Each structure stands twice: as structure tokens, then as C-alpha cells.
Amino acid sequence: MTITLTQKENRELWAEANYNSLQQAEAEPFEILCELPKRLGKGYVRHIEVHPDLWLSILDYEYHNDVLYKIPEWDHPLQFCVLLSGRIVDEYGGQLGEGYTCISGSGVQRQITLELSKTRYVGVDIHLSADLLATFFPDEAGEIPLQLHFLTKGNDSQTLLYPETTTAIQGIAQQIINCPFQRITKQMYLQTKVLELMTLQLAPILSAQDGLQPSPRLKAETIARIHLAREILLARLENPPSLLELAQIVGVSDRTLQRGFQELFGTTAFSYLTKKRMEWAEQLLRQGNMTIAEVGNKIGYSHLGHFASAFKRRFGITPSQSLIGKKSFSG
Known part of the structure; x- marks a missing residue:
């Protein structure tokens, strides 16, 4: 049996299941323990604030059934994930777990469906504001380094990567789960380990950038x-x-x-395609010979609202504003 959940339904289930538990005294003032909704399975997720705007989630739960999790397009934060047990597969072929970690950049996440199996999931999940990259890894001017800009897409389509799991990554994830400290020492320890885990996941990507060659792994x-x-x-x-x-x-x-x-x-193939489509759309609008609907259909968008949203994310203005601006300029 497979259960299908939307993002809204999933959040409502978790909120209902943990309405009372959130009122309980926590082991630490910076922790929140949430139980997996009984309808879905058994287990928990422990959310830990290791730094302002940086949350670590330690998860250990098991589903009763296979789950299809349908996520709409939304503004996604910066996220680093490692699973020591279990596997999550997205509809585009990406895989988290069983040999692969995940880096989900900040920006607009496209609509996506995730497949989760009836199995036990153990791992760590890091959510943070993209602005913190300038705090933890600043360049000489105190800004986000150029090498990390691919993680901060703002209103553009996010970067989604699945780096391979290494022994070092598994070791750090295990140390996070089995943290031996309490209170402020625990918070300090976990903050250090979170940064170490992020660094290990990013290392092969940044090494490829610095190597001035496409990739040693690609023939x-x-x-x-x-x-x-x-x-x-x-x-x-x-x-x-x-x-x-x-x-x-x-x-x-x-x-x-x-x-x-x-x-x-x-960039991803999807983001590359979207970027080129929007550049083509802007050219067509500048020519002033087609309506917005005609331009949207021309570049492959059957839904005018989807086209307008994608255009605004890319250029910061709506197709209507672009069209009006062209006509005004021409006049």
C-alpha cells in the first residue's frame, strides 16, 4: 500500500501529532522533539537550534507504508542532508541515501514528487539561511564567496545536487547523532560538526571548480x-x-x-532550460509583435500563470511590465 501526501497534508499531520508534545519540557532549551504521526509510522525527529537561523534535525523513524510526498513549487532554504539508513528518490532521478547525500540550494524549488519506502530512516538534516554562508565562510569583503553563489539563487530555480556519501561524511553524521555532550557544550559541539559535514559535502564540488577542468570523473x-x-x-x-x-x-x-x-x-538541466526559455521570451516581448499569451505558448508554456511566475523570477518584472516597457521605449 502506498500513501500519497501533499506538503500541506504532511505538515498538518505532524502539527496534530505534536500539539501536546511541544508543550512538554524538552531535554535542552534549544531542542524540540517531534514524534512521527502514528498514521505514518513510528519514531521521531529532534530539531536543534545550533545557531540563529541554523537548525539541525536528527531523525530516526520508520514508515508503515510506502509514501509519495508531493511538494509544490516553493521558496526553499539552503539544506544539507545525509541518510545513514533509508532512501529517498525524486521523480527526476535524484537519490538521497544508499550512497548519495543531498545539497538543496536556496531558491525556487520546482514542483516535485518524492518516493519514500516502508523502511527505517536514520540521518541528519541541516536547514539554514543562505546569508549565513557569509558568516561561516566569508570572502575578503565579508560577503558570500563567489564559489558558493550557486547555493544562493534567490528568485531563480535552486541548485539541487546529490554528492556521493564518503566514509568521512558517514562518520561525522554518526558523531552528530551520538553527541556525548549536554547544554551549551552540546550546542557548540554540534555547530562545529554541522560545519564540518557541510564542508565535506561541498569539498568535491569546490575542488572541481578550483581544478580548472570539467571533472576528473567525466570521460x-x-x-x-x-x-x-x-x-x-x-x-x-x-x-x-x-x-x-x-x-x-x-x-x-x-x-x-x-x-x-x-x-x-x-546548473541543472532544468534550470538551464528555464533560463534559455526566459531569455527567448524576453526577446519576443521586446520585438512587440506577439501577445503575452502567444509568447508563453511559443516557448512551451500552456499555462499563462506559470509562464508569468517563471518570467518574474528570472527578470524581476512581469511579462506585462516588460511588454509595456518596450512599447513605451519604442514610442
Whole structure:
């Protein structure tokens, strides 16, 4: 049996299950213990504030059934996840657990469905404001380093990465779960370990940037196939293939295609496609020969509202404002 939950339904279940427990005295003043709703399974999530705007969640629970978790488009915070047990798979081929961690950048997360199995989940989940990157890893001017800008997309589509799990990452996650300290010492210890875990997850990505080469893990033939995939997207902006279709066309797995786009072009295939579509839409609007609806349909958006939202995230103004601005300028 599979249970399907929307983000709203899931939040309501957790809120109802923990209405009373939240009133209980906690082991630490900076911790909140939440029980998994009994309808879903058994276990808990322990939320710990290790720094203002930086929360660590330690989870240990088991589902009674397989779960499909449907998440709408929303503004996502910066997130780092490691699972020591269990696996979460998204509809686009991404996988957390069983060999892979997850870095979910701040920005707009597209609508996505997650598959969670009837199994035990043990791991850690870190949520923080993207602005904290300037606090923990400042550049010479005290700003977020250029190398980390891919984690802060604002109103643009977020960066979503699945770095491989290493022995070191597993060790730090286990140390976090089994923290031996209490009170302020515990908070200090966990803050240090959280930063260490984030660093280990980011290390291979930053090393690839500093190496001035595409990636030591991608063969020359694979790099050529990823470039071909990009050319196909550019040629088919109006009616692009799905990620799986594109991977099949160029002869790589969908996971290799995702990783290759990120390592070669610094973004996901979806974000790259959206960016190019919006640039094309702006050009069409500037020409002033088409209505907004016609432009939206031309670049592959059947829903005018979705097109307007994507356009505003990209340029900070609506298609109507862009069109009016062009006509006013021309006049």
C-alpha cells in the first residue's frame, strides 16, 4: 500500500501529532522533539537550534507504508542532508541515501514528487539561511564567496545536487547523532560538526571548480554527450524532451546527465532550460509583435500563470511590465 501526501497534508499531520508534545519540557532549551504521526509510522525527529537561523534535525523513524510526498513549487532554504539508513528518490532521478547525500540550494524549488519506502530512516538534516554562508565562510569583503553563489539563487530555480556519501561524511553524521555532550557544550559541539559535514559535502564540488577542468570523473566521450544534450535543449526550447528522453537520446543515464550539467555548466538541466526559455521570451516581448499569451505558448508554456511566475523570477518584472516597457521605449 502506498500513501500519497501533499506538503500541506504532511505538515498538518505532524502539527496534530505534536500539539501536546511541544508543550512538554524538552531535554535542552534549544531542542524540540517531534514524534512521527502514528498514521505514518513510528519514531521521531529532534530539531536543534545550533545557531540563529541554523537548525539541525536528527531523525530516526520508520514508515508503515510506502509514501509519495508531493511538494509544490516553493521558496526553499539552503539544506544539507545525509541518510545513514533509508532512501529517498525524486521523480527526476535524484537519490538521497544508499550512497548519495543531498545539497538543496536556496531558491525556487520546482514542483516535485518524492518516493519514500516502508523502511527505517536514520540521518541528519541541516536547514539554514543562505546569508549565513557569509558568516561561516566569508570572502575578503565579508560577503558570500563567489564559489558558493550557486547555493544562493534567490528568485531563480535552486541548485539541487546529490554528492556521493564518503566514509568521512558517514562518520561525522554518526558523531552528530551520538553527541556525548549536554547544554551549551552540546550546542557548540554540534555547530562545529554541522560545519564540518557541510564542508565535506561541498569539498568535491569546490575542488572541481578550483581544478580548472570539467571533472576528473567525466570521460571525454561523456563530456561530448553532455554538450550534445545542451544543443538539443537549445534547438527544442519550444518542445523539449524530458530528462529521461534527453538522456536516452545522447546515450547516458539520467543521473550522469544531471551530474554532467552541474559540473560542466554550473546548473541543472532544468534550470538551464528555464533560463534559455526566459531569455527567448524576453526577446519576443521586446520585438512587440506577439501577445503575452502567444509568447508563453511559443516557448512551451500552456499555462499563462506559470509562464508569468517563471518570467518574474528570472527578470524581476512581469511579462506585462516588460511588454509595456518596450512599447513605451519604442514610442
